[in-house]
Amino acid sequence: MPEETRTGRLEHIIFQNEANSYVVASFYDESDRHSFTGAGRLADPEEEQVYELTGEEVHHPRFGRQFRILTGRRKLPDESEAIIRFLAGKAFPGIGTATARIVVDTLGEDCLEMIRRDASILQRVPGLSKARQEILVQGLRDYAGDSETYIKLLEWGVAPRQIALLQDHYQDVLKVLDENPFRPLYEVNGFGYQSALKLADALNLREDDLRRLDGLLFRNARELSMKTGSTWLSMARMWD
Incomplete structure (x- = not known):
């Protein structure tokens, strides 16, 4: 089966191995209003959190149809005011509403994905210190569940x-x-x-x-x- 990307809200965790971050969970896809079972690695899985999952449909010999998760990360907000509230939150200490607004005004509503792909883009934001750039980059990595590896x-x-x-x-x-x-x-x-x-x-x-x-x-x-x-x-x- 070809790879695809799905967005799903984690309804409940069926199985979790904390040693290697392997999870089997039920997800709800709001686009088609159907639940599906996903299996793969998710860092610190959280119920009611919305995830963007990349993977493929497989048929498990014992458990039936599953979505094999190749990558999974928490969905980032994509509207200006939601992004500003997100960046001014506790995950980004020292940023604040004013700085968050400057980031969004400078880079646009795609800023979070842009920063994830290339952190150097933060150099375009006027008055943003190196320390605050590092806070933004690390906060996004921690939130999205992207490990160092x-x-x-x-x-x-x-x-x-x-x-x-x-x-x-x-x-x-x-x-x-x-x-x-x-x-x-x-x-x-x-x-x-x-x-x-x-x-x-x-x-x-x-x-x-x-x-x-x-x-x-x-x-x-x-x-x-x-x-x-x-x-x-x-x-x-x-x-x-």
């Missing part, structure tokens, strides 16, 4: 689907990747060579690092095996 992987060019695979497989993703960015290529089903290359480049792995060579040989060997239907491969063919 998730933000870092997005910056490195990893797609949300691959991020979900990594977080499902490893307890400390960044530590694993720092040791060897090609490790998911060998261990995580569905994580490809090009994604591993992005990680290696983001981590400034030298071009002559043997971990790059190992990854390339593994990719070539796997592709040849699938193409020929045989696990016997000559070294010459590995470099064709």
Whole structure:
């Protein structure tokens, strides 16, 4: 099934594993007035909170149809007065109504998503100190439920689907990747060579690092095996 984005109010939590933030919950979609079950990672899930969920419909062999959550974050307000009240709230200490209004007047009603995507846009706001910029950025990350790991992987060019695979497989993703960015290529089903290359480049792995060579040989060997239907491969063919 193709990926899609849904907006849903969390009605109640069915199952929660606080150790890895995995949640199964019932959501209410106000657009079609139907409830659906979502399963995936949500940081600090809260009942009655509205979430924007990206994922896909799947059929669980035991529990039936579910929406597999690849990314989930609290929905941000998108109207001027609501945004000002939000930014002047307790999640952003030291901002206040006057500063919040300047942010909205300068950047517009899309300002929250703009800040989430690129924090440097706050430099356009007149009189906004570096300290207040940091308060806004951190407050948005905390509210939306974006973990440090998730933000870092997005910056490195990893797609949300691959991020979900990594977080499902490893307890400390960044530590694993720092040791060897090609490790998911060998261990995580569905994580490809090009994604591993992005990680290696983001981590400034030298071009002559043997971990790059190992990854390339593994990719070539796997592709040849699938193409020929045989696990016997000559070294010459590995470099064709």
